[in-house]
Amino acid sequence: MNKFARYQVRVTKDHLVFSAAHFITFNGNICERLHGHNWRVAAELTGPLDENGYVFDFIALRDQLQKTVDALDHRVLLPTLHPKIHVREQDQEVEATFDNRRWVFPREDCILLPVENTTAELIAHWIGQQLLTVIGSNAANQIESVQIEVEENFGQWAICKLPVS
Numbered sequence: 001m002n003k004f005a006r007y008q009v010r011v012t013k014d015h016l017v018f019s020a021a022h023f024i025t026f027n028g029n030i031c032e033r034l035h036g037h038n039w040r041v042a043a044e045l046t047g048p049l050d051e052n053g054y055v056f057d058f059i060a061l062r063d064q065l066q067k068t069v070d071a072l073d074h075r076v077l078l079p080t081l082h083p084k085i086h087v088r089e090q091d092q093e094v095e096a097t098f099d100n101r102r103w104v105f106p107r108e109d110c111i112l113l114p115v116e117n118t119t120a121e122l123i124a125h126w127i128g129q130q131l132l133t134v135i136g137s138n139a140a141n142q143i144e145s146v147q148i149e150v151e152e153n154f155g156q157w158a159i160c161k162l163p164v165s
């Protein structure tokens with residue numbers, strides 16, 4: 001075996017897609033209108049081979065990623081760390097405000113994400129963190145990094161690579 005070889009596994013599937021609504025701010029004070037995308041997700045893990053000759057079991061990776069994707073599907077994505085979009089949970093509803101604009105959604109239709117803006121990059125970051133909490137490096141695997149790719153619109157991908165300590 002070549003000791004300098006590096007291995008990766010990558011998973012992407014037609015069903016690793018979530019349909020969700022969001023709005024972001026950009027260039028300081030511009031806030032988009034609420035709109036939706038069919039976001040496609042791919043994951044890639046890097047690390048040494050285990051006794052099976054695996055970096056990580058594709059099937060376990062696919063199934064874990066599917067759980068996170070399903071949690072986002074048919075939801076409104078709201079950022080809880082945005083400096084100007086204020087998100088408040090109230091009984092059965094969630095209220096979001098930005099300057100003099102206000103949106104109210106049923107609580108169960110929303111997912112509140114601890115991100116500063118629901119950009120594809122920060123959604124990819126959050127998905128990567130979710131994956132790491134479950135499959136993080138341990139005795140059974142020695143994953144070195146997790147890379148999540150999120151396609152917001154055809155051919156428009158954001159990629160977040162998280163090193164595993």
Ligand SMILES: Nc1nc2c(c(=O)[nH]1)N=C([C@H](O)[C@H](O)COP(=O)(O)OP(=O)(O)OP(=O)(O)O)CN2
Nearest residue numbers: 023024032035037118119120121152153154156158
């Ligand atoms: N690097 C990033 N760039 C942009 C992001 C992002 O998350 N990361 N997001 C946006 C907006 O969300 C924008 O709404 C993207 O929507 P999209 O539908 O792709 O843009 P268009 O309006 O050009 O597409 P239509 O198909 O014409 O609706 C922008 N940039």
